[in-house]
Amino acid sequence: MQNNSIELNIKVPNQTKYLSLIGRIAEDIAIELDRFSGDKETLAYHMNLVLTEAMTNAIKYGKTDEEGESVHILITISEKKLFIRIYDKGQGFDINEIPSPDFEDIQENGRGIFLIKSLMDSVTYIRHPDGNTLEMVKLLS
Amino acid sequence: MDLNITQNDKALIIRINEERLDAHNSAEIKQEIKRLFEDGHKNILVELKNVRFIDSSGLGALVSGFKNATTHQGSLKLSSLQPQVKSMFELTRLHRVFEIFPSTSEGLASY
Numbered sequence: 001m002q003n004n005s006i007e008l009n010i011k012v013p014n015q016t017k018y019l020s021l022i023g024r025i026a027e028d029i030a031i032e033l034d035r036f037s038g039d040k041e042t043l044a045y046h047m048n049l050v051l052t053e054a055m056t057n058a059i060k061y062g063k064t065d066e067e068g069e070s071v072h073i074l075i076t077i078s079e080k081k082l083f084i085r086i087y088d089k090g091q092g093f094d095i096n097e098i099p100s101p102d103f104e105d106i107q108e109n110g111r112g113i114f115l116i117k118s119l120m121d122s123v124t125y126i127r128h129p130d131g132n133t134l135e136m137v138k139l140l141s
Numbered sequence: 142m143d144l145n146i147t148q149n150d151k152a153l154i155i156r157i158n159e160e161r162l163d164a165h166n167s168a169e170i171k172q173e174i175k176r177l178f179e180d181g182h183k184n185i186l187v188e189l190k191n192v193r194f195i196d197s198s199g200l201g202a203l204v205s206g207f208k209n210a211t212t213h214q215g216s217l218k219l220s221s222l223q224p225q226v227k228s229m230f231e232l233t234r235l236h237r238v239f240e241i242f243p244s245t246s247e248g249l250a251s252y
Contacts, residue, residue: 016163016164016165017165019161019163019164019165020160020161020163020165023161023163023194041225042225045194045225048194049194049196049229052163052164052194052196053196053197056163056164056196056198059164101233101234103234103237106204106207106208106235106238107204108201108202108204108205108208109197109201110197111197111200111201111233112196112197112198114197114233115196115197115229115232115233118232
C-alpha cells in the first residue's frame with residue numbers, strides 16, 4: 001500500500017439502522033480528503049448517498065455472508081481514485097438491464113441504481129460463483 | 142420517527158425532525174401520510190427543514206404521498222429543502238412533480 005493510500009474494511013450487521021453509521025463514515029472520509037480539489041461537502045453527500053443506496057440493495061437482495069447476517073464494504077482511496085466495493089451472496093442482477101427511471105410516469109421505486117450511476121464515474125456489478133461485487137469508482141482529480 | 146404534525150387553517154403541516162430520510166425510516170413517513178389522507182385531510186405540506194439527507198427510499202415515500210394526494214383529490218407540497226436535498230429532487234427530475242416552496246409560510250400562502 002502506498003504511503004498516502006487509505007483502506008477501510010467494514011462489516012456491519014445487515015440492518016437498515018446501520019445505514020447512518022456507514023453514511024457518516026463515508027462523509028468523514030470525503031471531508032478529510034486533502035487530495036480532492038473539488039467541493040468536499042458535495043463529495044461527502046454523494047459518498048453518503050451511494051453507500052446508503054448500495055448497502056440498502058445488499059440488505060434487500062443479498063445474503064451477504066455465510067450466515068447472511070452482515071454487509072461487507074471495502075473502501076480504498078489511492079492518489080487519484082476512490083473505490084467502494086460492496087460484497088453480497090445473493091442471486092445478483094445485471095446492472096445494465098436496470099432501466100433509468102421513467103421521468104414521465106412517476107413511480108415510487110427504481111431510483112437507487114440511477115443515483116449511483118449518476119454520481120459515480122464508473123459502476124460495475126460482477127457476479128462470481130461465490131458471490132457478487134458492486135464496485136463504484138470516483139475519480140478524485 | 143420524530144414528526145411534528147400541526148393543523149393550519151389552510152393545510153396540515155408535517156415537520157420531519159429527522160436528519161436522515163432513508164430506507165430505515167421512510168416506510169414510517171409513507172404510512173403516516175397515507176393514514177392522514179385516508180382520515181380525510183386534503184392538503185398536506187411537508188416541511189423538510191431539518192432533513193439533511195434523503196435517499197431513493199425517502200424520495201419514494203414522498204412520491205407515494207403525492208400519489209395518495211391525487212387519489213384523494215388532495216395535494217402534497219414540500220417546503221424548506223436544504224440545498225443537497227433539493228439537488229436530489231433535481232437529479233431525479235422530481236422537482237417537476239412536486240410543488241416546492243422555499244419556506245413553510247410561502248407554502249401555506251399557495252393554498
